[in-house]
Amino acid sequence: xxxxxxxxxxxxxKLKGKADLSIGKAVEASRYAVKPTEFSGLKPxxxxxxxxxVQAGTPLFFDKAHPEVKFTSPVSGKVKSVxxxxxxxxxxxxxxxxxxxxxxxxxxxxxxxxxxxxVKQTLLDSGLWPLMVQRPFGVIPKADxxxxxxxxxGFDSAPLAPDYEFTLKDEKENIQAGIDVLSKLTDxxxxxxxxxxxxxxxxxxxxVNYFDGxxxxxxxxxxxxxxxxxxxxxxxxTLNIQTLVYIGRLFSTAKLNLERLVAITGSxxxxxxxxxxxxxxxxxxxxxxxxxxxxxxxxISGNVLTGEKVEETGYTGLTQNQVTVIPEGDxxxxxxxxxxxxxxxxxxxxxLSKLMPKKEYTLNxxxxxxxxxxxxxxxxxxxxxxxxxxxxxxxAILVNDIDKMENMGIFEVIEEDMAxxxxxxxxxxxxxxxxxxxMDTMIKExx
Amino acid sequence: MKGQGIKKFYDKHRPKFEKGGKLHPFQSVFExxxxxxxxxxxxxxxxxxxxxxxxLKRTMIFVVLAVVPTMLFGMYNIGYxxxxxxxxxxxxxxxxxxxxxxxxxxxxxxxSYAVGLGIEFTFAQIKGHEINxxxxxxxxxxxxxxxxxxxxxxxxxAVAFSVIIAKEAFGGTGMNIWNPALIARAFLFFAYPAHMxxxxxWIRLGQEADKVVDGFSGATPLGLALAGNIDYxxxxxxxxxxxxxIGETSTFAILLGAAFLIITGIGSWRxxxxxxxxxxxxxxxxxxxxxxxxxxxxxxxxxxxxxxxFGAIFMTTDPVSAAQTNRGxxxxxxxxxxxxxxxxxxxxxxxxxxxxAILLMNTFAPLIDHYVVQGNIRKxxxxxxxxx
Numbered sequence: 001x002x003x004x005x006x007x008x009x010x011x012x013x014k015l016k017g018k019a020d021l022s023i024g025k026a027v028e029a030s031r032y033a034v035k036p037t038e039f040s041g042l043k044p045x046x047x048x049x050x051x052x053x054v055q056a057g058t059p060l061f062f063d064k065a066h067p068e069v070k071f072t073s074p075v076s077g078k079v080k081s082v083x084x085x086x087x088x089x090x091x092x093x094x095x096x097x098x099x100x101x102x103x104x105x106x107x108x109x110x111x112x113x114x115x116x117x118x119v120k121q122t123l124l125d126s127g128l129w130p131l132m133v134q135r136p137f138g139v140i141p142k143a144d145x146x147x148x149x150x151x152x153x154g155f156d157s158a159p160l161a162p163d164y165e166f167t168l169k170d171e172k173e174n175i176q177a178g179i180d181v182l183s184k185l186t187d188x189x190x191x192x193x194x195x196x197x198x199x200x201x202x203x204x205x206x207x208v209n210y211f212d213g214x215x216x217x218x219x220x221x222x223x224x225x226x227x228x229x230x231x232x233x234x235x236x237x238t239l240n241i242q243t244l245v246y247i248g249r250l251f252s253t254a255k256l257n258l259e260r261l262v263a264i265t266g267s268x269x270x271x272x273x274x275x276x277x278x279x280x281x282x283x284x285x286x287x288x289x290x291x292x293x294x295x296x297x298x299x300i301s302g303n304v305l306t307g308e309k310v311e312e313t314g315y316t317g318l319t320q321n322q323v324t325v326i327p328e329g330d331x332x333x334x335x336x337x338x339x340x341x342x343x344x345x346x347x348x349x350x351x352l353s354k355l356m357p358k359k360e361y362t363l364n365x366x367x368x369x370x371x372x373x374x375x376x377x378x379x380x381x382x383x384x385x386x387x388x389x390x391x392x393x394x395x396a397i398l399v400n401d402i403d404k405m406e407n408m409g410i411f412e413v414i415e416e417d418m419a420x421x422x423x424x425x426x427x428x429x430x431x432x433x434x435x436x437x438x439m440d441t442m443i444k445e446x447x
Numbered sequence: 448m449k450g451q452g453i454k455k456f457y458d459k460h461r462p463k464f465e466k467g468g469k470l471h472p473f474q475s476v477f478e479x480x481x482x483x484x485x486x487x488x489x490x491x492x493x494x495x496x497x498x499x500x501x502x503l504k505r506t507m508i509f510v511v512l513a514v515v516p517t518m519l520f521g522m523y524n525i526g527y528x529x530x531x532x533x534x535x536x537x538x539x540x541x542x543x544x545x546x547x548x549x550x551x552x553x554x555x556x557x558x559s560y561a562v563g564l565g566i567e568f569t570f571a572q573i574k575g576h577e578i579n580x581x582x583x584x585x586x587x588x589x590x591x592x593x594x595x596x597x598x599x600x601x602x603x604x605a606v607a608f609s610v611i612i613a614k615e616a617f618g619g620t621g622m623n624i625w626n627p628a629l630i631a632r633a634f635l636f637f638a639y640p641a642h643m644x645x646x647x648x649w650i651r652l653g654q655e656a657d658k659v660v661d662g663f664s665g666a667t668p669l670g671l672a673l674a675g676n677i678d679y680x681x682x683x684x685x686x687x688x689x690x691x692x693i694g695e696t697s698t699f700a701i702l703l704g705a706a707f708l709i710i711t712g713i714g715s716w717r718x719x720x721x722x723x724x725x726x727x728x729x730x731x732x733x734x735x736x737x738x739x740x741x742x743x744x745x746x747x748x749x750x751x752x753x754x755x756x757f758g759a760i761f762m763t764t765d766p767v768s769a770a771q772t773n774r775g776x777x778x779x780x781x782x783x784x785x786x787x788x789x790x791x792x793x794x795x796x797x798x799x800x801x802x803x804a805i806l807l808m809n810t811f812a813p814l815i816d817h818y819v820v821q822g823n824i825r826k827x828x829x830x831x832x833x834x835x
Contacts, residue, residue, distance in 0.1 A: 336486030349712040369502020373621030377771040
């Protein structure tokens, strides 16, 4: 059974620098890292120290509150260093690859014969577990819970996002294996959200829904809302199709293999395209000699809405399959607030760029204005295809009113769903971090 | 690099205005002018890396641009009414007519901005935040909704009252319950009624009061209608050649502004349309049950008379004091339309109702929203048992 759901609300930011559908030379990266900062609500505790020898799948650290949730090395080699920030917070664990890509053996036998506990344990041991996201509140799933359903998004609609139909076209078997594995974890259904006309339509054991429309149609939160919304007390687990492939590979080859195609995108990239690399790889080899260097550049692991700002010497995240390079935009703009704006892309209708809807634009990381109180109404609703009242939810969070947050539907959204609200906001309100604070409060309150 | 010179100048003088600097009391002014000259180079640290080019300054400036046709016509109309009143219109050139009005309206605008922005800058300085752009709009709306003969000191008092009591006391732009411009108008209306209504305030006669032609009344069409004396040409009312507050008379000029606000998406078309629907509906009802000449005015004339059009386009759509939810906006607008015409026609004291209707609905907007929000919550709670 499947059906097509038309998403009307939302917005596609027309950025320059879409990844060309071609695969570049494989990157010989020797340095990798795992970043505890990529996961919200995580208190990392190390299980290795510098100079330890590791394989792909060897635990590097675990979650202090849930010791069964392990984070493992993506490659084999040596722990190079543990980098810490303020108050000795662990920022990243760097691994130097030995070039052999050996993995811990995770063989458990045929997928069909496995029971729920074995599947769970294998996912936990391999380090793939934390790549799944629990909803509500967008945290790592709890191992002792059984989710109502599992939702997989099969496409990414974010600006310049990788095209999984292209990057995973040879992975159908692993995708099917992943679905078979996941269906052991829930008594409910496994859902997969796809674009209409997708190549992945023929999968078994999964309820496929098609989503047509602008971003955030590819966000799993939107797909859940349109198919089986989350109510108070419900817990669902979510993942994207790339993680599903890792899970499929783990169970069919008994090895942890985080190799994937990374989309190299953004207006400041000379030649966009895809590069084969293992998750956690250093950014530098991916984009070396491939950025324009005309202005100060901002490197983002992920997309421009939810990605993480990284240094050129930094690392891609485990869950991000995209690197975006845009201008930093750290310069002033005389009388910018009154300029006609032929070159200024906008979701509003106040710049003449609106007359050229087909064009692609360069956007930088400037705020383009100062932060103000909520003034304009109705702006967020236009880009949020989830039936909540976003401003009322944010206000409930700002006044720390738990009941109200619940009533206003905080169970249904995480940061990525409201990232577009932040983009369009006239008052430059930090929507994503307000929402995160609200969700953290809820977690504390609900225990 | 274009414009880097001004930035250098600002960077050089910035320390003087920072805490401990000699000129610290003027920091808000300094920063206000800085962001006026250029959009700062501040870049995102968290959340979405890219942000839309629109900001509150541009939004507010667009509303001011939308008001410009009304303002220019208002200036012309002041001259037009003046020279008609003294019977010299035929001999006077277009620019003389316009400049007569221009020179009379300009001081009102200057006083409005000087007093309003002065208070805003002071509050920004005391509270230590950036200057909010809200007053850019209120500052031009206030002069346009008062009679030309309002003394300047009254304008100053009204502006001060509205900015301090109606806005800053609630926390500044974005926090106020009532539209500040209308509060200024209401303040004048209740504090100095003699200067705000009647037959003598709408037309500036000045030194030439003795030259008034025979049969001149100076009353607005609505004032006359209240007295049972229906005497106006509806097309004069549409184009705006009637006595009235400075900027309210020309429905045509206001429609230009409305088109601009709707095309740019700055003003809510929902509220505008709802207000007009509410007014037309009430006008028809009054026509059906008419017992006096005022009630017999064809229902659609109400859109062109008095301050209705100005209120419906520029006042109801103030995003802060209006309803915030889309459904709420329809209810809010329709009720304003209904109330405006009821107050206008059925209230025996004062033949205009838009101001009070909007202020009343400003008060109720949070209540309307409350019910819309409750509806949204109920919808979510309702589906819960179905899926569990």
